[in-house]
Amino acid sequence: MITINQETCKKCKFCIDVCPCNVLRINEKEEVCFIPEREVICLKCGQCMAVCSTKSIKVNGFSYDNDLIDLPENNVDYQNFIDFLANRRSIRNFKNKPVSDETINQIIASISYAPFGAEPEKVNVTIVNNRKKIESALPHIEGFLDNIVKWIENPVASFMIKRKKGQETFNTIKNHLYPIAKLENYKLKFGDRITRNAPAIIIFHANKKAEEHTNNSLIYATYVMLAANSLGLGATIIGIVPAAINKTKEVREIFQIPVENEAVISVIIGYPKYKYKRTIKRNVQKINWID
Template sequence: MKNKIDHSLCKSCGICTEVCPYKIIGQNGNIHFIKEREHLCLQCGQCMAICPTKAIHVKGLSYDDDFCELPRRKNNYENFAEILRSRRSVRTFKNKPVSDELIDEIIDSVSYAPFGAAPEKMGISVINNRETIESALPLISDFLNGIKKYIENPIASAFLRLLTGKEEFQTVKNHIYPIAKAGNYSLDNGDGITRGASTIITIHAAKDAEAHTNNEIIYATYIMLLHMPLDLEPPW
């Protein structure tokens, strides 16, 4: 289905022409999508969300699946701030399985996240099995411990910096390298990598996907924030 306006419902109020970020909706008599600009559509859904009569239909979106009525209650700052204050970046996890229902709720939250560009190029993978995670730990450990030889070798270190860029290289050098050198990634010292987690959720994209790093951070933040009120049970 292409983008379209249901003129039997449209009241020609023009709100959609004002909120469209790339001005692909025009008003010349009837409200209409401007054909020569329509390829710029982000599928952000703002025009659909703002339409009082639900007359706009954007390809890939539907009122039933992608939109809900705005809540009439005001957001409670204290409740939300409590969630933010109680979140922990580092934790040791319980030996407790995560239900498929909870994972579905967490993944569903990502659909409400803002995005930089090309959200259809993002992917989410879930490993909900501790045995599978443990089977991968030796490979992850070898990779992280291998960072030491790259940082300590001047030629390899220069190549790594060129390959990863300054910001990522500094993270590897100043964060991952000292931890690896201290032996924290060695399985002889226990699981210092996943810390006993029974479930791993990863957000990923092709290297050439637009704004994928920003999108991954935004999506991960939504996942972490939703997880807190659903399954917070200290100690972690």
């Protein structure tokens, strides 16, 4: 539901223009009005409220005081932005220094500014700022990786994974995880090569049926990683942990992920042990310009 204060509305129609779902129109009295039949497709993105110069439009559940903030003056320019991105590395070596809950809250707050598809609030964020708890999951994650070797080397199990999880996940397991597991790269006898002694991990998960939860989780994880960097922390996106959560009851229980939820991605964070001297400029994308 969207309400419009007709007394203060200047009828500039900016709200109509910016609405991605066309839930607003001009009525016979030349007033901006809400189209109730289209409520079902309203994304609640808040764009109409963000653009209104007189704060005349209100999406139900949002308030100008609590949910909309004036734009900060100091937007980054391109060079600062690129420098910031260039300064990010996946960090897998951490100082033995805890991260405060307050800092983690600052990091998580960045998600509020992320784009989203469908229902943003359907993604759950579980914060484990407890090294002991993370360590208690490691032997089970190691067991999950051992199983990957067995599954891939067994044609029936292999076929079932492909059928159940699809070709993309199967290829990731076969071509990426299997060789790593086969070479025992993640064995705990070499130390923690799974969560890298990180003091904290943030896990993104959602009900398996929730719309766009995979895409939203990946975007949120990216924001979290960049926010950590901006605060002088280091982070790495970790795909192994959610994979283990989804397949291993013990890991799911340790991280208290509800059974109906699918873990999508996780991010380890902590204070970096090393300062990198240079960045790596990659050409990983295939770019096609179409005339």
